[in-house]
Amino acid sequence: MQQFPVQSRIIKGVFFSQEDGQLRIWFKNGEIRNFTGVPESEVVAMCEAKSPGQHYIDRIRKQFQRLAA
Template sequence: MHRIAVSSRLIAEIAYDPDLKYLDVTFQDGVVRQLADVPTETVSGLLTATSPGNYYMTYIRKVFPRRDGTTVSQNARTA
């Protein structure tokens, strides 16, 4: 996966594997979320959004499963 810096107060960078549909989101605090089943169109939307952080919170965070099998509701963190 190749990393792409993101201009966001929430997100530092992302990495995406289009073959596996894996998206890694690295937050400004260093936390990394590894998500599965993320379509290329969603990643394109994240990269072109006026606010990548808001896009992540609205269209990605609660929609796609984490690669460790947990969901947002199973984890107390907000990102």
């Protein structure tokens, strides 16, 4: 998994696997959420967004399949 830089009030780390489209988001509250089928362009857009946390809520949280941690 590749780590993507992110500046966010709620997200501590973003990790993405190009091989299988798995996205792992590590939140500052300690929670980790895993998603599958996420295109790299969506990961980049989230990390570069003015508010990565809001981008996550609007474009990733319910649009992509969440995997059990």
